[in-house]
Amino acid sequence: MLNSIDLPKSARALPQIALVGNPNAGKTSLFNALTGSRQKIGNYPGVTVEKIVGSLELDGVQHELLDVPGLYSLTAISTDEEVAIDALLESGQAPDLVIYVLDASNLERNLFLFSQLAETDLNVIVALTLTDVVKREQGEIDLAALSSHLGCEVIPVVAYKETGIAQLKDAMVRALADPRELELDVGFPQIVLESADRVVDQMNRWGVDLKRKDARCVLLDEHCTTGDRFREIPELWNVVEEERAKIFGHTVQAKTVDAQSRYAWASKVKRDSYIGPTVPRKFTKSDRIDAVLTHRFFGLVFFLLLMYGVFQSIYTLAAPFMDIIDGGKTAFADFVSPMLSGAPAVQSLVVDGIIEGIGSVIIFLPQIMILFLFIAILEGTGYLARAAFLMDRLLGWCGLNGRAFIPLLSSFACAIPGVMAARVMPDQRSRLMTVLVAPLMSCSARLPVYMLLIGAVIEPRYGPIWAGFSLFLMHFIGLAVAIPVVLVLNKGIFKGKRLPFMMELPKYQWPRWKDVLLTVVSRAKVFLVTAGTIIFAMTVIIWALLYFPRGDEKAYSAEWVAQGKVTQGAEFEHYLEMRQREDSILGRFGRTIEPVFKPAGFDWRLTTAILAAFPAREVVVPAMGILFGSGSDIEGEEQEASLMNSINSAKWPDGRPLMTPWTAASLMVFFALCCQCMATLAAIKRETNSWKWAAFAFGYMTALAYVLSIAVYQIGSRFG
């Protein structure tokens, strides 16, 4: 029962084909098989929902292929689903062809969405995936029977083997040349259909043209989009309401009737087109693996060991690459520097500003690529879903869910991949919360600060046990603060309903390496573009603030001579550099706002170092080196020891020692909580599509850091 009809042509430059299906139906593999690596990842206009678009050639004509996020139904319960559904149904936006990706191993549930799609005006064909799984379970699909039930072409594909792709492309060409609207009758109860007929008649009388299936949709789902054009007109809506009352009486169980009818149809389709064992084998291979991996004891042990292994290897595997990048950066700076010695300002801009800025971005690339390699592998095997299943109880009670575990743990290495990994969250609200608390986790760039201060202040006084404990405490504080932040966000800022946690544990399988590679490459690109541009710009700005205005070198030399010292050598050079920074715009600003940070126990030097570290916190140790006059390069152990000494001997103008244990604690708390990383803010901006949330993250973290570091210093100092 196919009717050839004229569909309105869309205003798009290229004809668009959309891949639609349930989560885990094999959409992404099919997308990659159809487009190769030609994919662009972006956001839907104005929202955070990932939009993946690729291009493919059919009969010599370029087409746009849209990978619509996985859907269970055409009734949205989250912004993400709403956006995806709008991309399909909004007039003028509708794709020229929909490929419905149907999981052969889960026909009934997958046919539910198909039955809804078949009632729209869309031009649909079916790609039948996972037939290899059905075969493995000794089953078979009768394609002719399935196709006649669905009323459209059904092409079996095994995407990773590229079987069926050519046939699918041929079918796409045919369907594009001859668009059809499906007429599916899932067999709703007679009373519903009679009501629908009456609604159509009534509407016709009012001069409104309505199809029977649209009338039925409105009767069973008052939010059905086909009702949009007359929902606000009371005379017309009354017609619908009256018929609804006739069907359901006083108990409105419309959605139940709808779901029951669709599943009844789906199970009939399955009976007619599936040949094989009706009762699935009791223990599949996946079940046996899960008996261990989701076991109440061994499951947790395996999970903890795996996470430990992953993060340990991120550090160790990335380290040699980071050294190479760092070495390359220094070598390049040494190579370029002499060429510009004629112009010191340009030299400093290029070496300290540009090369340093670009270097500080690229150095995180190995960590990010390795992390996403692991995430892609875990996702590809199906374990990521198990991790969410295991961790949901732990993270669910405060408003997050199990999937937040990976982004939050990643953030202990670096918040940028953590923020990017928050895309595993199923809905916008929990994704936003994850993104906002991810930077609170203590990233690896905070470690040098802890090591310096604990080494200089805590360890000499209290010994190695307290030093180790302080280090642990510093890594814990971000997590501890994140919980109340999530609770407040959940209750106060994100009003409205919380999304249910519903997911499937896919069968275990070997990851498809091509898909893994694609994920890693696309994430690396995203990182370089977003973090690269912003970090680069900010580094140059901070460089300028610490470089200008140039002070009077003669005056500085005179000060040096007055101390009875010789005006040459590294120490003298260093003194000049230090005085220049002191008198720079940022140095003066640091002095000006010293009173603001005084309650936290910081003098102008610590204040300036903190200010200089706002674009990127790793700047703080070299900045303290400069400001405390112990050499700006602290890579060697000697220089580090010398910086520790200078910090310990630093005094307030009145002679009190600057660095008490409580100053160190307050400074570390500030560093643990403050959002001193422009690259993270740029990543937040990109992932939330608005500077508003980046500003929010910056604001709340800075405020928390300020208040809590003052609290630590003030309360701590009282007790000695």
Added chain:
Amino acid sequence: MTEKILKAKDLKRGMKARVVSINEEEDVCPRLLELGLFPGTEFQVVKIAPLGDPIEINLHGYKLCIRRSEAGCLRLVELD
């Protein structure tokens, strides 16, 4: 076949249950219906997460993980 009323929080591994009714007005329920949990559906508990929640159930030939709290709008009876 004996039937007794069952609460989602009392579901145990291996237990079989049938949905008797569902409260459509609660937030989560439309989605539960779409996933196949409507009156008449029978399911079996396959897994329980190590910390007790969520649970995985087998229904309509597939498996689904849900939270116990979110299955609260379902009225269930236990099947032998």
